[in-house]
Amino acid sequence: MLIGFAGLGRMGLPMASHLAWAGHTVLGYDPVLVEAPEDITLVASMAELARAPLTISMLPDGATTRTFVEEGLAGAAPDHLHVVMGTVGPAVVRELAATATVDVIDAPVSGSVSMAEAGTITTMVGASPEQYEKVLPVLHAMTAAQFHSGPVGAGSAAKLAVNAVLAALSQGVAEGLLLAEAGGLDLTSFYGVLRGSAAGAPYVGYKEEAFLSPDTAGVAAPVSLIRKDLGLALDLARTSGLTLPASEAVFAVLDHATANGLGQEDMAQVLTALRLRNGSRGA
Template sequence: MSDKPRLAIIGTGNMGGAMVGRLRAAGYPVSVWNRTRERAEQVAARTGATVAGTAREAAGTSDVVIVALANDAADLAAHEGRDGIVAGLRLGTPVVDTSTIDPRTTLRLAEMVRGAGGVHVDCPVSGSVSSVEGGTLTALAAGEAVDVDRVRPILESMSGKVFHIGPTGTGATMKVAINTLLLAINQGLSEAYVLAEAAGIDRDTAYDVFLSGATGAPFLKYKRAIFEHPDDNPVAFSLDLVSKDADLVLALAERVGVPVAQAQANKAAVESAIADGYGQQDISTIAKHLRELRSRSSRG
């Protein structure tokens, strides 16, 4: 029998499913719940996790709850109600929320968890599915230091770095700031890549050059395969979710009074691609969309 704490993972989408696999490989017993049970069952069959009937059941039979959901509405719905996380919490159970959501929602969820006697750690993560699988995520933990330290070994199983950002809400805020930069990198890479290609430079050569100098950010390294072969690699971060995150950036910027012209332009580019049917495709498909726009222009 494992001496590691029993974990519940709420949400088995791309990131949540990858977390299940990583934590199971590290020897943790894991129970999973997903709104669409079939997806939870697929992850469980692949990893040896067990499937809970409700979020309440998953939380009530676990020592630590990890939440990995797509947006604010899904996160709130998983916490609330007779079958929600909060209803199942035992006294002192940590809830580690890795979802990318509005910092104001994070504060609301933390209040609910603590009101039920649980412990809340606001902990979005920076990285992609491949980062989870390789244990190289960056964890942006926020809350009381003692609570962060309590779950640190679990976070370190998935992460290369665990930062304690500050009090509850600062993890979510830091993730919004990171995504401001991430979306800018993706847009800049997409434009530079297609620009070089259209001007007659070999794709592989262009990407080699982007990686070799000051522009060689980790994002470029782990996204290379899908940039070069967009139709042959799984979606890690869909444009629909990118759009949601771009809205979080713009909302935070408005609240704190920071002009973010580039973020607004990036949001517009994402919405243009979604309008052309790319919503379920990866963030890297912005490059593919630029090629389409160029083709249209040349025909018109």
């Protein structure tokens, strides 16, 4: 299948590569990228992607996604299907589905850059049953698990709920490490205790290096991205008349982290942000 892919960033590029490896012909567009793997054909404008029967966007925000759908796909065929895989929130996706000249569904993903490279990310899909069946073979090429969460917008709502939990987990691990440090514990030894305890969710295990050796662990998901997603989650909560005290507290810490120059660091750097708030830089 000919597939157009908009947004070849840290997550989008490996996802597009998996499509090519699965035998699809991939047209890619990114305003920054000037070179791509040979199995992806870069095009000069987003409008060139419209000649594919199916397009995917992995763009950073709702405004960019809206521009791509409304302007870039203006010349697409009426039966064109566009899949929003970036995290933009359910309101934007539902509005685009109602107003765009093409069919729009959402399938945001959960997982890190290394998981995108390995093809082990998860996607949550908001679509009709027919649209879901149509796009499922394409999603299989990029993701290890696919969940049909409901109609359009449901995938985005599920993603925001998942990331609210992840942000709270990250905050909880950081606070646990601070308490262990205050009690004179060796943090490496304590992390083993944490990993083997009732609190040892899979996230705790695979974020060990990011919390204990941030200088060598690399960046899986930056603070700025989690802050953006949690902000969208809080927007959804407010429009639904909900108060989420834990998420609001975590968002304040992410704000503090961003203000202290940690926005492009891994989300585990909430530990550094909390140390700064408490007047220390660690053991």
